[in-house]
Amino acid sequence: MSSEPRLPAHPLGDDAASAPDGAAGDERDQPSSRSFFGRFFDALTGGEDEPAQEEILPQSSTAPSIINLRRKRVEDVAVPKAEMVAASEEIALHDLVELFREHGFSRIPIYHDNLDSPLGMVHLKDLALKHGFGASGPFEIRTMLREVLYVPPSMYIGVLLQQMQQRRIHMALVIDEYGGVDGLVTIEDLIEQVIGQIEDEHDEAEGSMCVLEKPGQWLVQARMPLDELEEKTGFRLDDASDEEDVDTLGGLIVVLAERVPQRGEIVTNEAGIQFEVVEADPRRIKRVRMRLPEELMPES
Template sequence: MSSNPDPSSPAARGALLDDEDTPAQRPGFLARFFGTEASASDPEGDPPPGTEINTHTLGPRLPGISNLRQMRVEDVAIPRAEITSVASDTDLPDLVQVFRDSGLTRLPVYDGTLDDPIGLVHLKDIALRHGFNGDDEPFILSESLRPVLYVPPSMPIGVLLTKMQADRTHMALVIDEYGGVDGLLTIEDLIEQVIGEIEDEHDIEEAQPWIREEDGAFLALARAPLDEFESEIGVDLVDEEEEEEVDSLGGLVFLLTGRVPARGEVVPHPSGVEFEVIDADPRRIKRLRVRLPAEAAE
């Protein structure tokens, strides 16, 4: 397969979407969600018209309505390397295992490589049609696919949010100039830019920075205090000099790697402790699974 997908493919054509794809007469997402349209003179600190916004140089932005106009898809999307997806010929047991391991409810489906996406599969559709133990009906993944949006990296996230609402879809793939997949984002990623982090039933409660699992490992928030966790496991994870640099588990993992690691990556510590990244986005680590060496676990 060529490294440059056919620009005439559905994915490439999706990258040509622009602001004109959103009907002007349809009430916008802001009008329905907040009960009012955001005006150009709102107190969110918008720059004068024509001012170019570079969110990469400004750093992470605080949540707010103005992000819908000032931020682009490329500022929010999960990088290609962190996308969890499945091939079109995946059988039912393997598909269910991917859902279990990732904790996701929607997965992109591709034909050959991720640069040839053909749709997305929803956990609910599989469960209702086949169950998790299979049935007598032959399983063909392509028969359970839903459409997925294809968007360019330069699209304002407010435009994408309105389009997701109109098309009733919760996932979009970011397509580069050659029609290849460059990233992924969900409607939750967009809404979080307005109202902040959204916690769900799978997240650890705020008052509980970590929990111990049956196998002796710890499931912890990245913001868990490092000194308190060291006391819990009885292992020193930083020396005196490093204590001044980091004060959380996520900060320690960042110190060990020198970057924000990807979801699923395992980061070893010189003490024998292993940190598995359970949840992360391009800007920060969210949750970790900490596995102790045998002697410490005992």
């Protein structure tokens, strides 16, 4: 009588499969190199099977792939400093709760005077257990601080993923050459480079980075990579990005306008494609409505 087959161990450990906070689990047998998880493990550890896998896996730098673990660096996937959500150690309990509620995150970095003086992070679960469910007592944010990793932008994401697994720390701050904070990376950001976008109940309804509103018109997140947007729309946006260090739609618009345009402004490229700034603040563009000119409109 055949026995029930044993499932391979999760490559990130039991904490990634069932305990988001990194609870320790029992050791299990390593996965077979023929399975998906086996290839994942080999990519992290530099296993002997990796060169053969490189030949059959997608080579696009934007497509999810195990090979991204050894090809992409932290700077390629990090959330820029300007888009980070963080809080001062002086924040009040009510304001911290509102910050969690507004953004839907489970972890928020805490700093001393500014983002370049980080102290650690606060986990929503710790906040709820100590000050939720009718609990009372003085609010001391330092007693809830958890450790974060500090990593250089040049580190390969596979190395960082290993460190997060080993140390059970799921958030890292990217540090520049002067010791200042340059961005933020979570373990979810790294895993998405392998398996694709992970959507959950807290992701906003706007969801996709690029939404087709009607023929010839898209609503686009300004941080969307230019090559992905061009692939999705089928249009070359501008040659200006060839001369400038521009990777995103927002960066392209700033180059075209030679400044940060504000909400409601329209910037047009050489092909006549219009970029209307839908949402922005004084430092950056957030959302853009992209319209094709009549001569480029698809035939109905």
